[in-house]
Amino acid sequence: MASTAHEAAAVRRPQTAQSTTQLMQALLRTVLRDPRGYFKLSQPFKSSPTAPFNDRFKMSVTLGSGIADWTLLLNARNPEAPPDFILDELSDAFIKYEELQTLRTWSLDQPTSLLDLLMEMRALFRHNRARRAIAFSNEKLGFELESLLGLEDESEIRLLDKEKLNVECVVPIRRSAGQASGGGAQQSEQAGEARGADAGKGREIIGHLVMILDQELTQVRTSLQYPETVSEELRAVCPGWEPGNTHVFDFVPMVQSRVLQKMQAMDGRKEALKCLSELLTPLHVDSALFLRSSFLIELDAVFEVVVHVRLTPSFPEEQPSLVLQSVSYLVDRQPIHDVILEYPYSPRWGARQIASQILAILPSKIREFRAKVQSTVGEATAP
Amino acid sequence: LRWTQVGPERIVFFIDLHNERPGQPNSELEVFKQCVNTIILTKGHMLSQAEYALCVLLEGAVLLSDFTLDTNELLKQVNSLEGTEAFQSLDMSSVFSTLLERKQTPLVKPPSQAPAAAPQGQIDPAAQKALLRGVFLYSRTNVVPSFGTDKSAFEALSTDADFVMDALFVHPPPSKQGAESKAQAVFDFLIDLDRSSSHDRAYCFESTANPRRVLRNAVQLAPHARQRPPQGDLLNVLTSSPASSPQMGAAVPGAGEGGGMGAIPVGRPIL
Numbered sequence A: 001m002a003s004t005a006h007e008a009a010a011v012r013r014p015q016t017a018q019s020t021t022q023l024m025q026a027l028l029r030t031v032l033r034d035p036r037g038y039f040k041l042s043q044p045f046k047s048s049p050t051a052p053f054n055d056r057f058k059m060s061v062t063l064g065s066g067i068a069d070w071t072l073l074l075n076a077r078n079p080e081a082p083p084d085f086i087l088d089e090l091s092d093a094f095i096k097y098e099e100l101q102t103l104r105t106w107s108l109d110q111p112t113s114l115l116d117l118l119m120e121m122r123a124l125f126r127h128n129r130a131r132r133a134i135a136f137s138n139e140k141l142g143f144e145l146e147s148l149l150g151l152e153d154e155s156e157i158r159l160l161d162k163e164k165l166n167v168e169c170v171v172p173i174r175r176s177a178g179q180a181s182g183g184g185a186q187q188s189e190q191a192g193e194a195r196g197a198d199a200g201k202g203r204e205i206i207g208h209l210v211m212i213l214d215q216e217l218t219q220v221r222t223s224l225q226y227p228e229t230v231s232e233e234l235r236a237v238c239p240g241w242e243p244g245n246t247h248v249f250d251f252v253p254m255v256q257s258r259v260l261q262k263m264q265a266m267d268g269r270k271e272a273l274k275c276l277s278e279l280l281t282p283l284h285v286d287s288a289l290f291l292r293s294s295f296l297i298e299l300d301a302v303f304e305v306v307v308h309v310r311l312t313p314s315f316p317e318e319q320p321s322l323v324l325q326s327v328s329y330l331v332d333r334q335p336i337h338d339v340i341l342e343y344p345y346s347p348r349w350g351a352r353q354i355a356s357q358i359l360a361i362l363p364s365k366i367r368e369f370r371a372k373v374q375s376t377v378g379e380a381t382a383p
Numbered sequence B: 001l002r003w004t005q006v007g008p009e010r011i012v013f014f015i016d017l018h019n020e021r022p023g024q025p026n027s028e029l030e031v032f033k034q035c036v037n038t039i040i041l042t043k044g045h046m047l048s049q050a051e052y053a054l055c056v057l058l059e060g061a062v063l064l065s066d067f068t069l070d071t072n073e074l075l076k077q078v079n080s081l082e083g084t085e086a087f088q089s090l091d092m093s094s095v096f097s098t099l100l101e102r103k104q105t106p107l108v109k110p111p112s113q114a115p116a117a118a119p120q121g122q123i124d125p126a127a128q129k130a131l132l133r134g135v136f137l138y139s140r141t142n143v144v145p146s147f148g149t150d151k152s153a154f155e156a157l158s159t160d161a162d163f164v165m166d167a168l169f170v171h172p173p174p175s176k177q178g179a180e181s182k183a184q185a186v187f188d189f190l191i192d193l194d195r196s197s198s199h200d201r202a203y204c205f206e207s208t209a210n211p212r213r214v215l216r217n218a219v220q221l222a223p224h225a226r227q228r229p230p231q232g233d234l235l236n237v238l239t240s241s242p243a244s245s246p247q248m249g250a251a252v253p254g255a256g257e258g259g260g261m262g263a264i265p266v267g268r269p270i271l
Helices: A020-035 A089-094 A112-136 A139-151 A193-198 A248-279 A351-377 B025-043 B071-078 B092-103 B125-129 B150-160 B183-192 B211-219
Strands: A039-045 A056-062 A066-075 A084-085 A157-158 A168-174 A206-212 A219-226 A281-286 A292-299 A303-310 A321-331 A334-340 B009-016 B048-057 B061-068 B131-138 B163-170 B206-207 B236-240
Touching: A020 A039, A020 A112, A020 B061, A039 A084, A039 B183, A056 A089, A066 A089, A089 A112, A112 A139, A112 A157, A139 A157, A139 A168, A139 A206, A139 A248, A139 B206, A168 A248, A206 A248, A219 A248, A248 A281, A248 A292, A248 A351, A292 A351, A292 B025, A292 B211, A303 A351, A303 B025, A303 B211, A321 A351, A321 B025, A321 B211, A334 A351, A334 B025, A351 B236, B009 B092, B025 B071, B025 B131, B025 B163, B048 B071, B048 B092, B061 B071, B061 B092, B092 B131, B092 B163, B131 B183, B150 B163, B163 B183, B163 B211, B206 B211
Parallel strands: A292 B236, B009 B048, B009 B131, B131 B163, B163 B206
Antiparallel strands: A039 A056, A056 A066, A066 A084, A157 A168, A168 A206, A206 A219, A281 A292, A292 A303, A303 A321, A321 A334, B048 B061
16 A cells, blocks of 8 residues: 655745756756666656646665665645655555655755655665564574674665565675775765765675575575676675574675675786786787787897787786797697796786786797797798 | 777688789788688687688689688688689679678677577677678789779778778789789778778788788787777887887888888888
């Protein structure tokens, strides 16, 4: 059953120079442009045929692993009044209007007002839904859920069913602080608890840990969910839950660390190839996973070789290998190859030093390769 | 540019079967075979998504093998080519018609993937996004290619941002070219195929049939055309002297044989 009434009174403010329509549009734009992408607006329509503009919108709200459908009710004839909502049954159970702080401080002049309100509603939903799951959990499971909220208060926690009382937890995994991306939540003086929870957490979410916890924690299922844009090679394997040995307070940080390590490994490879590309012009760079790069080199004006630098997902712990390929010396029309796996190297070096080391050893390695190639092909076929 | 993700590449090799000396071994064809092997095997190291088609040049272009991911089979075909006769003309319209038709074929899917989803008669959108590259391997010193009356395919592809035509022209040294040699005109023709404003999208090489020089040029045709810098920037020159630092993008030195091009447009070399 939908609920339509709300009790908070509108705060009347003086008209500004901007038209009402522009102010309304600013509210909606702020919601649509929010980088977290929790809210999508569609199907605009008017509250009445004579309304001056569309003041009703269907909304899709991302809540954990699900999507809720709300209807946003602005008021074209009383634009300064705070909005009303038609909520789905589940949302209605967890969002109480009297608890919404941002409704009391609603201002049409503040472009973030609507977004602040929506974020607070979302946070309230999440909070109350988690509390309900904890209320229905036994002591063992309740302890784990409280631990989770202490670790990551933006986790989504919900009761999956009323019979077995299994609980689903969806935990966002973010890039570490040192890798914070440019976008993120902006501080707002009027932010309620919702925005406060997100403020400072504007770090990019790179995946989610999903746990299905049973009451006795003996049949816990865990998985990692990634956006489609993340390739298979960058996805970490999710560890399993060991009944009796695993607890949320160390399991979640361990998984987060594993996911980040996999991602950071790519950043490290990219940096190494970037440094190498500053020393040598590459023929090619694997710009998807930064696992390979190739260079055409002429040594002492007499010998050309292609050097293929290969990194593995374990770089820098595993040192890069170098594959040398002859250019003008062929056997049965095929180039000759050699692989260099060992040379002075330390995984503790920075990217710049690793690149410099590779450049330093190349002349001698190419000379040795040339000798090998010439003995393979024979002087008779040398150009 | 080279750090951007570049998408798949579809390469059509055009191999000239012309034999300047009928009845004698075709050394230019042998070098072209080595070039194709070098390009494909080098690309194999680069994990690039590339599919290859094979055409031969007689008096026009003849398609021998449509796009394939099976490089072993393609190279077998390449290595078995024979060129025993001389040709007096080359119709470039057929070259570009072949390229335009290839552009409209769906991408080849590996056996593990589902067949292309594009309904019959419709152009595969993935094929439209791939880069189509022609690699034109030519050896006729006395025959300047011509379009005849139909340049429509050429005009269509010239304005297509997802098309590039590379060329590699192999010719005798100037001292051995006869009075009727049109090598310069051939080279000018090939350069002018690149209608981009700065003539720097396509790579165009010329040299004698010296394998070292030709293969050094050929290996520069391996990188994805969307990822490569202007021609002439790819060779790194190293010396054994520890005091030296690498010289990046050093131009390949020109020799008396008249080969080895660096950047093209201004002051085209005289062959």
